[in-house]
Amino acid sequence: MSLDKGTVRAIAELARIDVPEDELDHLAGELSGILTFVEHLSEVNTDGIAPMNSVADLGLPMRADIVTDGNQAEAVLANAPDAMDGFFTVPKVVE
Amino acid sequence: MAYVIQGETGDWELVIGLEVHAQVISKAKLFSGAATEFGAEPNSQVSFVDAGFPGMLPVINALCVEQAVRTGLGLKAQINLTSVFARKNYFYADLPQGYQISQYELPIVGEGTLLIDLPDGTTKAVGIERLHLEQDAGKSMHDQHPTKSFIDLNRSGVALMEIVSKPDMRSPEEAGAYLTKLRTILRYLETCDGNMQEGSMRCDANVSVRPVGEQGLRTRCEIKNVNSIRFVQQAIEYEARRHIDVYESGGDIRQETRLFDSGKGETRSMRSKEHAHDYRYFPDPDLLPLVIGQNFVDGIKATLPELPDDKKARFMADFGLNAYDAGVLVAERASADFFEEVAKGRDSKMAANWIMGDFFATMNSGDYSWEKPPVTAANLGGMIDLIKDGTISTRLAKDVFIFMVESGKSPAAIVEEKGLKQVTDTGAIEKAIDEVFAANPDKVAEVKGGKDKLMGWFVGQVMKATQGKANPAMLNELIAKKFKE
Amino acid sequence: MTNLTKLTIAGALNGLSKGEFTAEELTEAHIKATEAKRALNAFITETPDMARDQAKESDARRQAGKAGALDGIPLGIKDLFCTKGVLTSAASHILDGFTPQYESTVTANLKAAGAVSLGKLNLDEFAMGSSNLTSYYGGAVNPWTKTSDPSAKLVPGGSSGGSAAAVAARMVMGATGTDTGGSIRQPAAFCGITGIKPTYGRCSRWGVVAFASSLDQPGPMARTVEDCALLLGAMAGHDPKDSTSAPVAVPNFAAALTGDIRGLKVGIPQEYRPDGLNAEVSQAWEQGIQWLKDAGATPVEISLPHTKYALPVYYIVAPAEASSNLARYDGVRFGLRVPGTSLDDMYKKTRAAGFGKEVRRRIMIGTYVLSAGYYDAYYAKAQKVRRLIAEDFTKAFQTVDVILTPTAPSAAFGMTETTDDPVTMWLNDVFTIPTSLAGLPGLSLPVGLNSDGLPLGLQLIGRPFDEETLFKVAGVMETAASFTAVPEGV
Numbered sequence A: 001m002s003l004d005k006g007t008v009r010a011i012a013e014l015a016r017i018d019v020p021e022d023e024l025d026h027l028a029g030e031l032s033g034i035l036t037f038v039e040h041l042s043e044v045n046t047d048g049i050a051p052m053n054s055v056a057d058l059g060l061p062m063r064a065d066i067v068t069d070g071n072q073a074e075a076v077l078a079n080a081p082d083a084m085d086g087f088f089t090v091p092k093v094v095e
Numbered sequence B: 001m002a003y004v005i006q007g008e009t010g011d012w013e014l015v016i017g018l019e020v021h022a023q024v025i026s027k028a029k030l031f032s033g034a035a036t037e038f039g040a041e042p043n044s045q046v047s048f049v050d051a052g053f054p055g056m057l058p059v060i061n062a063l064c065v066e067q068a069v070r071t072g073l074g075l076k077a078q079i080n081l082t083s084v085f086a087r088k089n090y091f092y093a094d095l096p097q098g099y100q101i102s103q104y105e106l107p108i109v110g111e112g113t114l115l116i117d118l119p120d121g122t123t124k125a126v127g128i129e130r131l132h133l134e135q136d137a138g139k140s141m142h143d144q145h146p147t148k149s150f151i152d153l154n155r156s157g158v159a160l161m162e163i164v165s166k167p168d169m170r171s172p173e174e175a176g177a178y179l180t181k182l183r184t185i186l187r188y189l190e191t192c193d194g195n196m197q198e199g200s201m202r203c204d205a206n207v208s209v210r211p212v213g214e215q216g217l218r219t220r221c222e223i224k225n226v227n228s229i230r231f232v233q234q235a236i237e238y239e240a241r242r243h244i245d246v247y248e249s250g251g252d253i254r255q256e257t258r259l260f261d262s263g264k265g266e267t268r269s270m271r272s273k274e275h276a277h278d279y280r281y282f283p284d285p286d287l288l289p290l291v292i293g294q295n296f297v298d299g300i301k302a303t304l305p306e307l308p309d310d311k312k313a314r315f316m317a318d319f320g321l322n323a324y325d326a327g328v329l330v331a332e333r334a335s336a337d338f339f340e341e342v343a344k345g346r347d348s349k350m351a352a353n354w355i356m357g358d359f360f361a362t363m364n365s366g367d368y369s370w371e372k373p374p375v376t377a378a379n380l381g382g383m384i385d386l387i388k389d390g391t392i393s394t395r396l397a398k399d400v401f402i403f404m405v406e407s408g409k410s411p412a413a414i415v416e417e418k419g420l421k422q423v424t425d426t427g428a429i430e431k432a433i434d435e436v437f438a439a440n441p442d443k444v445a446e447v448k449g450g451k452d453k454l455m456g457w458f459v460g461q462v463m464k465a466t467q468g469k470a471n472p473a474m475l476n477e478l479i480a481k482k483f484k485e
Numbered sequence C: 001m002t003n004l005t006k007l008t009i010a011g012a013l014n015g016l017s018k019g020e021f022t023a024e025e026l027t028e029a030h031i032k033a034t035e036a037k038r039a040l041n042a043f044i045t046e047t048p049d050m051a052r053d054q055a056k057e058s059d060a061r062r063q064a065g066k067a068g069a070l071d072g073i074p075l076g077i078k079d080l081f082c083t084k085g086v087l088t089s090a091a092s093h094i095l096d097g098f099t100p101q102y103e104s105t106v107t108a109n110l111k112a113a114g115a116v117s118l119g120k121l122n123l124d125e126f127a128m129g130s131s132n133l134t135s136y137y138g139g140a141v142n143p144w145t146k147t148s149d150p151s152a153k154l155v156p157g158g159s160s161g162g163s164a165a166a167v168a169a170r171m172v173m174g175a176t177g178t179d180t181g182g183s184i185r186q187p188a189a190f191c192g193i194t195g196i197k198p199t200y201g202r203c204s205r206w207g208v209v210a211f212a213s214s215l216d217q218p219g220p221m222a223r224t225v226e227d228c229a230l231l232l233g234a235m236a237g238h239d240p241k242d243s244t245s246a247p248v249a250v251p252n253f254a255a256a257l258t259g260d261i262r263g264l265k266v267g268i269p270q271e272y273r274p275d276g277l278n279a280e281v282s283q284a285w286e287q288g289i290q291w292l293k294d295a296g297a298t299p300v301e302i303s304l305p306h307t308k309y310a311l312p313v314y315y316i317v318a319p320a321e322a323s324s325n326l327a328r329y330d331g332v333r334f335g336l337r338v339p340g341t342s343l344d345d346m347y348k349k350t351r352a353a354g355f356g357k358e359v360r361r362r363i364m365i366g367t368y369v370l371s372a373g374y375y376d377a378y379y380a381k382a383q384k385v386r387r388l389i390a391e392d393f394t395k396a397f398q399t400v401d402v403i404l405t406p407t408a409p410s411a412a413f414g415m416t417e418t419t420d421d422p423v424t425m426w427l428n429d430v431f432t433i434p435t436s437l438a439g440l441p442g443l444s445l446p447v448g449l450n451s452d453g454l455p456l457g458l459q460l461i462g463r464p465f466d467e468e469t470l471f472k473v474a475g476v477m478e479t480a481a482s483f484t485a486v487p488e489g490v
Helices: A007-014 A020-041 A073-077 B063-073 B173-189 B229-248 B294-302 B310-320 B325-330 B332-345 B348-365 B378-390 B394-407 B411-418 B424-438 B443-446 B452-465 B474-485 C009-017 C024-035 C048-061 C105-112 C161-168 C185-191 C226-236 C279-294 C307-328 C343-354 C356-371 C376-397 C422-429 C433-438 C467-481
Strands: A088-091 B009-025 B085-089 B099-103 B112-117 B125-133 B139-141 B147-154 B157-166 B201-211 B222-227 B257-261 B266-269 C043-046 C074-078 C116-121 C174-179 C194-197 C216-224 C265-269 C298-302 C402-407 C442-449 C455-463
Touching: A007 A020, A007 B294, A007 C356, A020 C307, A020 C343, A020 C376, A020 C422, B009 B173, B009 C105, B009 C433, B063 B125, B063 B173, B063 B294, B085 C307, B099 B125, B099 C185, B112 B173, B125 B147, B125 B173, B139 C194, B147 B310, B157 C467, B173 B201, B173 B229, B201 B229, B229 B257, B229 B266, B229 B411, B257 C402, B266 C356, B310 B325, B310 B332, B310 B348, B325 B332, B325 B348, B325 C105, B332 B378, B378 B394, B378 B411, B394 B411, B424 B443, B424 C174, B443 B452, B443 B474, B452 B474, C009 C024, C009 C226, C024 C048, C024 C074, C024 C422, C043 C161, C048 C116, C074 C161, C105 C116, C105 C226, C116 C161, C161 C185, C161 C216, C174 C185, C174 C194, C174 C226, C174 C433, C185 C442, C194 C226, C194 C376, C194 C467, C226 C442, C226 C467, C265 C279, C279 C298, C279 C402, C279 C442, C279 C455, C279 C467, C307 C356, C307 C376, C307 C422, C307 C433, C356 C376, C376 C433, C402 C467, C442 C467, C455 C467
Parallel strands: B222 B257, C074 C116, C074 C174, C265 C298, C265 C402
Antiparallel strands: A088 B147, B009 B157, B009 B201, B085 B099, B112 B125, B125 B157, B139 B147, B201 B222, B257 B266, C043 C116, C174 C216, C194 C216, C194 C442, C402 C455, C442 C455
8 A cells, every 4th residue: 555645645634743745755655664564464354253442351331420520620721731711722713 | 285495497395304412411421520510610510531631531421321221212212232432533622532432333322213293283203313422522712812712621521412313304394393392302301401592402404405306315514503493494494595596506515514693594614614524433442332231221211201292192082182282281291290280180171271371371471480380280270170160250260360370379369368259149240230221221222222242242341340250151141131121 | 778779679578567778768779779870861750859758658657557568669650650740741742741630540559559659751752662762852771781882772672661771770669661562561571670561451541641542551560570460469450430440359469479380381372483583582482481391381382373463453453543542632731732823733733743753653544544435444454353363362271371472572772773664663562462452461571681691581471360370470480580680780
């Protein structure tokens, strides 16, 4: 599998990572190498095999509907790079 | 008559599917122990899980699972004993984890049906595609600062049920009826409070149009987050006309997400959703498959309340109500309960009329609720009893009703206190008639001369003379008798 | 007193309980060692004052007869564990200044057992790497050197390279690590110490910065098998805050070190002996088999036929999960923010500046394999093959009790010897990754030095939640190996 520049640009966009135009080719090469490496899997017959999304052989544990958390706005905002008036902030979004 | 929009090239049909996000009634969030209450200080109901901090992990709230199953049962839907939580990956300012935990391939509830009640008294079955559990996002505020948007994560992680209909609706009215009925059922089940203003029930509408007779679906647009039933209907209508205009002018509709501007009554493209989306769903590795037992489902089934359709049928069969009245009364569980209490052992038609008349009018005009009704069911029933046994007339009852609203006293006490007991003493009524006749000999002559219309005037005069207390039936009878003399 | 840093944890606990020295003295000795060996770059954040306070409190508890299982033992914490009030960086620029307001379950458990923390240890950025060179803070240095070229700096392995280096250099008595594809075992082997990746679900992941959620597992690293058993006993346990944490009791792991492995069947997988396997690694493995035979165990040749697919599976599954797990580093709530003209511009600049090259590469691969049209061919396919790999182990464990393999295909390599080719780099984990994919416990212990004076490790793989057998077998091998070599300057 070989990725072209356009695909790499699209992946970078999806992942929200700036990739300078002049690095796209190199990255395309690297990523293509990785994909070629992982493509060995296609030789394995997996008909009728269920994907193993977790090794934990358990059902999903549930908790009771009790309020046990919150009331800590200060702690939640303590690490924010630009909090204002009790809110997190981001550059203005136009919907 | 099917709903169509007439265009320049012919008649067009609407195809509507609705996605409703219903906030689950629970104290704590879907995957964290923070509270769900509406209107708290910004970021005060946020756990580190909700804020997507490093190393934080979700643990599911059992009640939310129960509520989803309960809703599924209320929609007569398939309950999936194994369902899977998946991550829906996208970046947005109010989505702290960078993904929303939702359900994708295996939702907790599969196909079901919702019966909608149309204004002409008929019903229509609308298919339910699925119901799944997911986390709500936080809230972005764009008008607080010139260059920044503010983010409040109080809502982040609150449990939502996304209820997806099949594209079975064909008019804005049907969409409205669907939302009304869905809200009724959610409230009966107590799984969502259905409050669209506060955003605890939100609706996305998928709209497309096609020429009448055309099979297959054309490109749809999704109108996001409309916050009232009326606006949903307006948005659908606007959007349908927009599609027709585009098609008829030779254009094509592009699949997109649009926003409804309720001020202008228009939809417009959402700039923030311009990127082609690729959500990269995959099973959430922090959560194992959600496995529930048939026993769990059966246990919930056993506690389901009587649902509106069943209640309506019973009201029609047991109380002899027509479909319309029954429909109005079952629209809320509390109104149905109130009716049943008033109607028990009484004239049920009279009970329905009083509730749907003076009672609803008062209820809607003031600061009342089902917890604090203008008149209690016991008092309204007592008043109907007084009408039935002839103590008061229907006309007097209207006054008694007003006094009950004002004082909260029992109808018997009011009748006693205000001397509103109707006059059924023949002699007293005859005396009043005689006085009116004596004072108006010319009018008596006119009636006798054949001007029957004036009979009503005499009834009114006598009623006035008795301060409205004369038994109307007796009064009519006695006046008629007097003229025959 | 000068030899306090040479003690084992078990030995130190004995000395503390007998009053031969205090926790303060023990801690002070390790603070001195830490200061003396800063050139190894093992720590990202040292917390000596906090450690002194904790040691003081520990002595008070011991006085009061309330000493915990690890009371007074100075440890280091991999900087992937969130620690309340102490910078937690994941060795990434993107977590600049991040000071958690919460404490991970594992470190809270260690604190509850009385352990003293000397600080936060270096690692590969977000635990992605096998050399420690991807750390934003620069790579930690292996305290071992080649006899042929003592001046060449070697990598400690990764990702828990700072942990391994600090334990090997006697800066700490033990350390926490995390293992996603070999991140405890491979650095343990490179640095001549012991480390165990427990069964998935044995230790809580709550409060550990996530790399690949279905694979990540915290575990201990120390200088002896018994010390690892003691540490794991304190770290492990069911945590209701982690839905994947196993509701199983924590046994007394140290009690499993009976020395008796007679009759035990030890699987030797043929697939772990590829053509061109380093001869000294192969020899060490043969030696290990012989020790087990001598102790009354029976080696059994087994086959794990899907082994060669483990690496491709891992390099789909782990980046896929990582691409999603690392989406939360967006410059909004914590860590680095690079200003931008719009929300997306801010995201892209922040993430481009905040993530290092390897992390960016893995996020990109993970994003790609999950994207529309490729999910089935890559992610779903990989998870299916993963099941086949896990089933290979299930079948093998029907006939054997434990499996013995080399830990890594080579000894530690030079910091400048690394290649830019990611795939070649990833081959370091070829023996450890299958175990991770299957969620099984794996332990690495040092068995000797190669001809260039560098330690070599062997790996024991066990049944799910049977860490006890691993400790028991490892104890026997440890005795047989009597690995007493120490790095230069220790």
